[in-house]
Amino acid sequence: MEKLVTLIPLFPLAGFLCIIFFGKTLSKSLIGGIASGAILLSFIASILVFTTQIHGAQPTVVKAFDWIHAGGLDIDISFLVDPLSSIYLLFITGVGFLIHMYSTGYMHEDEGFNRFMAYLNLFVFFMLILVLGSSFVTMFIGWEGVGVCSFMLIGFWYKDMKNNDAAKKAFVINRIGDLGLILGMCLIFSNAGSLNFSELFIEGSSGLSMPRDIATTAAILLFIGAMGKSAQIPLHTWLPDAMAGPTPVSALIHAATMVTAGIYMVARCNGLFASSAAASEIVAWTGMLTALMGATIALTQNDIKKVLAYSTVSQLGLMFLALGLGAYSTAVFHVITHAFFKALLFLGSGSVIHGMGGEQDIRRMGGLKSHMRITHLTFLIGTIAISGIFPFAGFFSKDQIVAVAFEENKVFFILSLIVSACTAFYMFRLYFLTFHGKFRGTHEQEHHLHESPKSMTIPLVVLAVLSIVGGFIGLPHAIGHDMGMHWHWLDHYLADTLLMPTSLMHSGTEIALMLVATIVAVGAIYFAWNIYKKKGQLALEDKAITSSTHRLLAAKYFIDELYTAVIQKPLDALSHFFNSVFEHKIIDGLIQSIQWSVTSTGDLLRKAHTGKLYMYILITVFGLILLLTQL
Amino acid sequence: MLTEYAFWFLTFVAIFSAIGMILSKNPVYSVLSLIVTFFAIAGHYFLLNAQFLAAVHIIVYAGAIMVLFLYVIMMLNQNEADEEKRSNWSKLLAAASFGILLIVISAAIGHGHAKEVAITQQAAFGTTETLGISLYKEFLVPFEISSVLFLAAMVGAVYLSKKEQYN
Amino acid sequence: MELLPHITIDHYLYFSTVLFCLGVAGIMYRRNAIIMFMCVELMLNAVNVALVAFSKMYGQTDAQVFVFFIMVVAAAEVAVGLAILMMLYRNMHTTDTDVLDKLKF
Numbered sequence: 054m055e056k057l058v059t060l061i062p063l064f065p066l067a068g069f070l071c072i073i074f075f076g077k078t079l080s081k082s083l084i085g086g087i088a089s090g091a092i093l094l095s096f097i098a099s100i101l102v103f104t105t106q107i108h109g110a111q112p113t114v115v116k117a118f119d120w121i122h123a124g125g126l127d128i129d130i131s132f133l134v135d136p137l138s139s140i141y142l143l144f145i146t147g148v149g150f151l152i153h154m155y156s157t158g159y160m161h162e163d164e165g166f167n168r169f170m171a172y173l174n175l176f177v178f179f180m181l182i183l184v185l186g187s188s189f190v191t192m193f194i195g196w197e198g199v200g201v202c203s204f205m206l207i208g209f210w211y212k213d214m215k216n217n218d219a220a221k222k223a224f225v226i227n228r229i230g231d232l233g234l235i236l237g238m239c240l241i242f243s244n245a246g247s248l249n250f251s252e253l254f255i256e257g258s259s260g261l262s263m264p265r266d267i268a269t270t271a272a273i274l275l276f277i278g279a280m281g282k283s284a285q286i287p288l289h290t291w292l293p294d295a296m297a298g299p300t301p302v303s304a305l306i307h308a309a310t311m312v313t314a315g316i317y318m319v320a321r322c323n324g325l326f327a328s329s330a331a332a333s334e335i336v337a338w339t340g341m342l343t344a345l346m347g348a349t350i351a352l353t354q355n356d357i358k359k360v361l362a363y364s365t366v367s368q369l370g371l372m373f374l375a376l377g378l379g380a381y382s383t384a385v386f387h388v389i390t391h392a393f394f395k396a397l398l399f400l401g402s403g404s405v406i407h408g409m410g411g412e413q414d415i416r417r418m419g420g421l422k423s424h425m426r427i428t429h430l431t432f433l434i435g436t437i438a439i440s441g442i443f444p445f446a447g448f449f450s451k452d453q454i455v456a457v458a459f460e461e462n463k464v465f466f467i468l469s470l471i472v473s474a475c476t477a478f479y480m481f482r483l484y485f486l487t488f489h490g491k492f493r494g495t496h497e498q499e500h501h502l503h504e505s506p507k508s509m510t511i512p513l514v515v516l517a518v519l520s521i522v523g524g525f526i527g528l529p530h531a532i533g534h535d536m537g538m539h540w541h542w543l544d545h546y547l548a549d550t551l552l553m554p555t556s557l558m559h560s561g562t563e564i565a566l567m568l569v570a571t572i573v574a575v576g577a578i579y580f581a582w583n584i585y586k587k588k589g590q591l592a593l594e595d596k597a598i599t600s601s602t603h604r605l606l607a608a609k610y611f612i613d614e615l616y617t618a619v620i621q622k623p624l625d626a627l628s629h630f631f632n633s634v635f636e637h638k639i640i641d642g643l644i645q646s647i648q649w650s651v652t653s654t655g656d657l658l659r660k661a662h663t664g665k666l667y668m669y670i671l672i673t674v675f676g677l678i679l680l681l682t683q684l
Numbered sequence: 685m686l687t688e689y690a691f692w693f694l695t696f697v698a699i700f701s702a703i704g705m706i707l708s709k710n711p712v713y714s715v716l717s718l719i720v721t722f723f724a725i726a727g728h729y730f731l732l733n734a735q736f737l738a739a740v741h742i743i744v745y746a747g748a749i750m751v752l753f754l755y756v757i758m759m760l761n762q763n764e765a766d767e768e769k770r771s772n773w774s775k776l777l778a779a780a781s782f783g784i785l786l787i788v789i790s791a792a793i794g795h796g797h798a799k800e801v802a803i804t805q806q807a808a809f810g811t812t813e814t815l816g817i818s819l820y821k822e823f824l825v826p827f828e829i830s831s832v833l834f835l836a837a838m839v840g841a842v843y844l845s846k847k848e849q850y851n
Numbered sequence: 852m853e854l855l856p857h858i859t860i861d862h863y864l865y866f867s868t869v870l871f872c873l874g875v876a877g878i879m880y881r882r883n884a885i886i887m888f889m890c891v892e893l894m895l896n897a898v899n900v901a902l903v904a905f906s907k908m909y910g911q912t913d914a915q916v917f918v919f920f921i922m923v924v925a926a927a928e929v930a931v932g933l934a935i936l937m938m939l940y941r942n943m944h945t946t947d948t949d950v951l952d953k954l955k956f
Contacts, residue, residue, distance in 0.1 A: 664952025706877040782876035837927035844934035
């Protein structure tokens with residue numbers, strides 16, 4: 054078992070090294086096989102690890118090797134296997150494998166195919182380190198590693214400057230979050246004297262014994278890190294821009310795995326967050342506002358991937374809402390179902406883009422239903438799943454969040470209902486505009502339209518199945534209990550690791566809530582159907598936007614512009630000032646004066662260097678004379 | 685008595701021909717003067733019972749090195765006109781440093797205690813045999829290394845003096 | 852201590868000193884690199900004379916071995932040195948050391 058755990062991250066690393074060093078000599082299909090095979094092996098190992106955990110194995114720490122021993126700081130590279138990490142392992146490697154397989158088809162014609170597969174493998178390696186790490190430091194290695202891979206993959210098509218800018222933006226904004234994470238780690242270490250999760254949160258819970266205000270500060274600092282990674286207000290702006298990367302990257306990194314690292318981290322530190330009501334409040338409100346904002350912006354976007362990106366931001370916000378309300382396992386549940394249907398949607402959009410020859414604007418699409426049957430069907434399943442229609446995966450997880458919100462705070466309840474309504478509306482808007490109606494692209498594109506190859510459609514089908522059945526791991530009590538099935542299986546599975554809400558909801562209330570949520574979703578879908586299918590209305594061109602609300606949403610609340618005005622412009626001015634005054638006057642002056650003193654001394658000494666041999670001999674002779682007379 | 689005259693004679697020949705080597709305008713005369721000096725020095729070696737060294741000295745210096753000098757001078761076509769006159773100032777400088785250095789070293793020799801060292805005269809001293817034994821026993825490794833030095837010098841000399849082929 | 856009848860070690864040392872100083876003065880006085888080279892040889896031989904005298908004084912052959920090695924080095928040095936001079940002359944058309952000051956900054 055212990056060897057198995059160490060092997061899990063090593064397979065993708067081996068794949069990465071293999072491709073990066075020998076990629077040039079191998080054929081493309083072999084490279085695709087190596088990359089996917091490495092993840093498949095990890096997936097099998099993860100299943101084995103997961104089964105031991107299901108059968109009630111104790112959480113274990115597997116030590117790989119010593120890393121840092123300095124003073125009171127003992128850091129090993131070691132892996133923590135418990136229900137939380139094992140379930141993360143499972144869906145990272147599982148979804149990761151499907152996306153690898155998809156990539157072999159999607160990227161097949163790309164000249165950077167080797168590089169792409171190598172980076173994907175490296176990413177999976179770091180992501181596994183992140184969730185397996187048994188201490189903050191090991192997790193941080195993975196945390197930074199996935200950031201780097203995200204940077205390289207967003208800017209994968211580096212010949213277009215726009216992509217490089219998006220990559221830089223993602224990297225820099227993640228740095229802001231990382232600073233918070235590092236400070237939080239320092240604070241925890243200086244107060245609790247350890248960075249190991251097992252010492253902090255499990256054995257004796259010394260992490261909880263910190264003074265309340267310090268615990269709150271540490272929790273908020275950690276949350277800032279999570280905000281950067283998981284794209285929460287105000288650090289969310291990088292995620293939509295990150296869609297510049299290839300679509301499998303968007304599916305793997307920016308929907309299914311990396312962006313949920315923040316949720317993982319908060320869930321991992323649930324003891325800390327639970328001990329601080331103020332920090333939890335902040336988490337909940339940030340998540341709620343992000344969910345609202347993302348959902349409203351997504352209503353007006355016309356780029357197929359941008360809609361999905363804002364949808365991701367919004368769903369991540371819902372997860373943080375659940376975390377802030379203390380329902381940690383619910384958040385993890387939504388992470389898993391979200392991984393399934395959002396990966397499905399992204400891969401489906403990738404298939405559409407592939408078929409359209411690179412076109413991403415839904416105003417140029419339409420009527421793809423008849424051309425791409427599998428893509429259409431799977432995309433529809435994903436859309437239903439994210440909209441929260443019974444019995445698809447999204448229904449159960451989202452309903453659980455709504456239920457928690459109903460119990461804790463009615464404001465959150467109403468706002469989350471609005472978010473689900475918006476979600477259902479924009480997703481079906483996307484669906485109708487893309488797959489129904491008449492084709493609005495050019496003739497060439499219509500001629501080129503084709504269903505994607507098998508390597509791309511098989512993952513779509515698998516993910517579609519998962520999007521249908523994925524919710525059954527967390528059946529609500531009202532349904533599961535009456536039908537004699539495992540209810541809240543995931544909650545029970547994670548109960549050892551995560552703190553659980555104590556009260557169990559009344560069945561009647563639960564069913565009523567589900568009905569309300571379903572009615573809201575169906576109403577929104579009907580609304581979308583009415584506008585975009587029945588009336589056949591199209592998305593507006595940018596110039597045609599007249600209403601000010603619409604313009605506000607289309608411009609994403611002008612947040613990028615705000616950052617430019619508030620942060621970038623003053624920084625530019627300050628840098629300019631320092632460049633003209635400090636750099637040119639003071640530093641250059643100092644360096645030039647040093648240079649001047651050295652050259653002038655050298656000039657003086659140069660006089661002795663006459664180039665006349667007899668002068669040198671003369672000096673030697675006088676030196677000899679001096680030596681002899683002194684003896 | 686005869687050896688004493690011989691000593692003084694050889695000493696004066698050596699010194700005056702050395703002065704002649706320095707002062708003569710024609711490089712060929714300089715070389716010839718130096719050869720005379722070397723012969724005088726070889727005579728000194730004979731007086732000091734170092735017959736083998738005297739022979740080697742003549743063979744190496746007079747026979748090889750000075751001939752090499754002559755060849756070079758011939759090939760470079762050196763003659764009196766080539767060298768411009770030194771300024772009087774530098775002549776003075778040379779003479780002064782010669783004098784001062786001579787005085788200082790002589791004073792150092794006068795201060796030395798060499799006279800007190802006991803003399804151990806051996807019958808077979810200085811012959812080719814004794815020199816050969818110490819050369820091939822005690823100093824065998826340096827002796828072999830010196831042959832490597834010669835090889836390196838030969839390669840260097842050949843490499844340096846071959847015609848360079850530009851482009 | 853007499854090496855020969857009435858000739859002491861000091862005689863030889865003074866003789867050696869005079870030769871050595873003549874070599875030094877020659878280098879300072881002359882500008883022709885070949886002549887300067889010959890002056891260097893003269894200085895080496897001055898030392899050789901002193902060494903042979905010491906050898907005689909101590910009755911040991913070690914000093915003579917030194918002389919032998921000095922000759923070896925001198926011969927090697929002359930071979931390389933004269934080759935360098937040839938190169939110089941070929942490139943600069945002079946052996947005047949006052950002209951050959953290109954290494955000076």
